[in-house]
Amino acid sequence: MTAALASYPVNLLVAGREVLVVGGGRVALEKARGLVEAGAVVTVVAPDVDDELAGIEGITVERRPYRAGEAAGYRLAVAATGDAAVNQAVFDDGEKAGVWVNAADDPRRCSYTLPARVRRGDLLLTVSTGGRSPALAAWLREELESGFGPEYATLLDVLAEERERLREQGRPTVGPGWREALRSGMLDRIREGDLAGARELLRTCLSSSSG
Numbered sequence: 001m002t003a004a005l006a007s008y009p010v011n012l013l014v015a016g017r018e019v020l021v022v023g024g025g026r027v028a029l030e031k032a033r034g035l036v037e038a039g040a041v042v043t044v045v046a047p048d049v050d051d052e053l054a055g056i057e058g059i060t061v062e063r064r065p066y067r068a069g070e071a072a073g074y075r076l077a078v079a080a081t082g083d084a085a086v087n088q089a090v091f092d093d094g095e096k097a098g099v100w101v102n103a104a105d106d107p108r109r110c111s112y113t114l115p116a117r118v119r120r121g122d123l124l125l126t127v128s129t130g131g132r133s134p135a136l137a138a139w140l141r142e143e144l145e146s147g148f149g150p151e152y153a154t155l156l157d158v159l160a161e162e163r164e165r166l167r168e169q170g171r172p173t174v175g176p177g178w179r180e181a182l183r184s185g186m187l188d189r190i191r192e193g194d195l196a197g198a199r200e201l202l203r204t205c206l207s208s209s210s211g
Contacts, residue, residue: 007113007130014076015039022066022090023080024049027104031078031114032059043074046081066090072097080104107131116141121153122160151190158190158198162206177209 017040021032024046035042036058043060044053045067054061066086071077071093079090079101091109094101103109107130115126116137125148127140159181163173181202189198 007128009115009126009128011124012038012076012112017041017075018043018073020045020071020074020077020090021080022046022071022078022086023082023104024053024061024063025080025082026050027082028078028080029053029056031080031102031104032056034114034117035078040076045070069093069097071099071101074099077101078104079106079109084109105131105134118144118148120148120150121156123148123152123156151187154190154195155187155198158186158195158202162199162202166206175206175209177206180209181205 014035015038019035019040019042021028021035021042021044024044028044028046029050029052032042032044032053033056036056041060042058043062045062045064047063047065049061049063053059066081066089068089071090077090077094077099079087080103081087084106087103087106087109091101091103091111093099094111100112101110102112102114107113110131113128113131115128116134117127118125118141125144127137127144129137159178166173184201184205186198186201189195189201
């Protein structure tokens with residue numbers, strides 16, 4: 001059994017950056033949609049392009065085969081063609097030009113992999129199996145989706161707002177009070193729609209820990 005290569009997890013900031021997606025099917029659709037949601041400037045290249053993919057606002061579609069070397073003109077690339085030779089060409093071009101390439105469901109032709117993800121506002125939860133079992137990653141994502149609802153996005157907003165308020169006052173923004181607050185029932189208050197109560201719990205815990 002071959003183990004996956006060790007990976008170093010990062011979150012890429014692709015907003016405003018040129019990204020190439022080679023392929024026009026359902027897998028390319030999923031990859032392109034995620035990139036557009038992150039603000040990337042996406043170009044899709046494929047002889048045949050799914051109508052839903054072509055209809056995504058902000059995507060440039062070029063209905064033609066991939067041209068040798070063109071990956072070099074982008075900051076990031078995704079190869080999602082289902083054709084190993086094309087995916088290999090995109091990967092090889094990326095390696096030559098220093099462009100990171102993901103080949104869907106083909107870890108051997110990847111310089112980065114894409115984890116399964118759940119997003120709740122600015123909260124991002126990811127699952128990666130190193131490309132060894134996309135099915136497990138997808139199943140765990142579904143588990144996370146059911147366990148982490150929209151209240152977690154609100155919780156993050158409340159915490160971030162308080163952190164910014166303390167920073168503006170020149171007060172410390174680290175310490176055990178944050179963890180105490182998260183155990184205090186803040187999330188239950190948010191689920192009940194009691195944001196004022198959640199904020200009060202947070203400030204009480206922060207005050208008691210700093211005193």
